[in-house]
Amino acid sequence: MLFGLRFDLRNPAFSGVEMGDRYRAMLDMAEWADQRGGLYLSVSEHHGSDDGYLPSPLTMVAAIAARTKTIRIGINALIAPFYDPLRLAEDAAVVDLLSGGRLDLTLGGGYVPAEFEMFGVNSSERPARIRETVETLRAAWTGEPFDFRGRTVRVTPVPAQPGGPKIQLGGSSEAAARRAARIGDGFIPAEPQWWEHYRDECLKLGKPDPGPGMAATATTVVLAGDPEAMWPKLGPYFLHETNSYGAWKQAANVASPYSAMLGVDEVRASGQYRILTPEEFAEEMSTAELPFALFHPMVGGIPPELAWESLRLFEARFL
Numbered sequence: 001m002l003f004g005l006r007f008d009l010r011n012p013a014f015s016g017v018e019m020g021d022r023y024r025a026m027l028d029m030a031e032w033a034d035q036r037g038g039l040y041l042s043v044s045e046h047h048g049s050d051d052g053y054l055p056s057p058l059t060m061v062a063a064i065a066a067r068t069k070t071i072r073i074g075i076n077a078l079i080a081p082f083y084d085p086l087r088l089a090e091d092a093a094v095v096d097l098l099s100g101g102r103l104d105l106t107l108g109g110g111y112v113p114a115e116f117e118m119f120g121v122n123s124s125e126r127p128a129r130i131r132e133t134v135e136t137l138r139a140a141w142t143g144e145p146f147d148f149r150g151r152t153v154r155v156t157p158v159p160a161q162p163g164g165p166k167i168q169l170g171g172s173s174e175a176a177a178r179r180a181a182r183i184g185d186g187f188i189p190a191e192p193q194w195w196e197h198y199r200d201e202c203l204k205l206g207k208p209d210p211g212p213g214m215a216a217t218a219t220t221v222v223l224a225g226d227p228e229a230m231w232p233k234l235g236p237y238f239l240h241e242t243n244s245y246g247a248w249k250q251a252a253n254v255a256s257p258y259s260a261m262l263g264v265d266e267v268r269a270s271g272q273y274r275i276l277t278p279e280e281f282a283e284e285m286s287t288a289e290l291p292f293a294l295f296h297p298m299v300g301g302i303p304p305e306l307a308w309e310s311l312r313l314f315e316a317r318f319l
Contacts (some may be wrong), residue, residue: 002317003283003293004040004177005033006076011053012240015301019052023060025066025304029297029311034068036319039292042074047082047115051244051301058091065099073099077108077170082119082279086148086155088133092158101160106188107133107228108170111252121164128180133168134183172255181205189213192254218257220273220299227275235264237300238273244300273299293318298315 006028011019043060046053057075062071064172073095078088096103109126110116112146116123139146140155142165148151159165169180172190174197180187181201187210189195195213202210220238224230245258261267276284285291293314297307 001293001314002039003033003295003314004038004042005029006042006044006296007054007298008044008046008195008296009298010051010241010244010301012051012237012301014240015303017303022298022304025061025307026060026298027063027152027254029307030064030071034071035283036315037263038071040072040074041068042076044076045079046112046248047079048118049181051240053244058088059094062095062104063100065102066093068099068102070102071253072102072104074104075106078108079110079115080107080133081110081121081123081126082115082132085133085136086140086153089137089155092137092165092168093141093155093157093270096161096165097157099160099293101231103159103161103165104138104168106168106170107184109158109176111172112248113251115197127175130169130179130185131183137167140164144268151230177201181207186210191257202207217274220283220296221293222272222273222295222299222302223278223281223310223317224275225277225279230275231264233306234273234275234302235267237302239264239300241300242267242270242272280315282317283312295318 009026011017011021011022033041041064043054043057045055045057045276047055052235061075075192092103092105109130114241128130136148143156144150145154166185167187168186169176169184170188170190171177171180171194174194177187177189177197179203179306181198187198199210222234239261242258243260244248245256245272249256249258261270267273285293297311299305
């Protein structure tokens with residue numbers, strides 16, 4: 001069974017988990033996945049969140065790189081407008097070297113108003129800052145001198161991957177999709193409808209057809225021997241995640257697969273979060289076009305010991 005893991009490291013107070021313990025548990029899970037043939041592990045980024053959502057993805061992927069050997073490591077997404085492009089080029093090159101060329105980057109423009117206020121960045125600058133970041137990374141990773149804001153600079157060392165890590169762009173608009181086709185190596189839409197704009201722009205530019213894309217889903221699956229018994233334990237964490245994203249969505253007035261919900265019963269009825277037995281999951285995977293399992297083990301701040309229960313069930317049944 002092909003599988004990957006993703007983490008955002010939310011740590012709400014009601015979880016009763018120390019943040020350092022959560023970080024260390026995540027690294028243990030990364031090593032576990034690496035040793036069992038996991039294909040991909042990603043982390044994401046937000047700032048100033050009450051629940052401690054990971055604000056420093058490059059630091060974290062460096063730690064992951066040091067604990068793993070083969071699994072690809074991604075940031076999905078790094079919020080480009082909040083970074084100095086030169087420092088980002090340097091830091092990403094160091095992580096790519098440390099990992100032996102396993103780093104992938106998805107750059108996003110950000111959307112949470114409070115974060116732009118925190119960094120003193122006008123959200124209207126997002127497109128220009130993303131373009132500058134992509135241009136700077138590509139030039140920097142050649143190791144040759146280049147012009148940056150009117151001065152000649154040179155970034156060393158160069159990444160392990162020739163030309164540097166793959167740069168995908170994220171987004172939730174037609175403009176973002178078409179920008180990704182023009183300057184990126186790929187596109188990860190927030191919702192499926194934006195993919196066709198990306199595909200259309202690729203074809204207009206004479207690039208290879210990226211195809212119809214895969215049906216994106218925000219569904220989270222957790223495995224349990226007794227799903228009914230686990231819903232009271234895990235439901236509050238599912239509720240915390242969707243309400244947290246839902247609040248950001250409302251503040252920014254953007255499209256999102258997450259919405260604020262009133263309680264665990266509503267969360268369960270939505271189908272966005274599911275608790276399945278390994279046998280139920282195996283039956284679903286048997287008919288999947290691409291049987292790839294992407295787990296979010298500590299979704300919403302689930303304590304590590306509960307997260308491990310799901311991963312161990314997956315290991316026993318599929319690995």
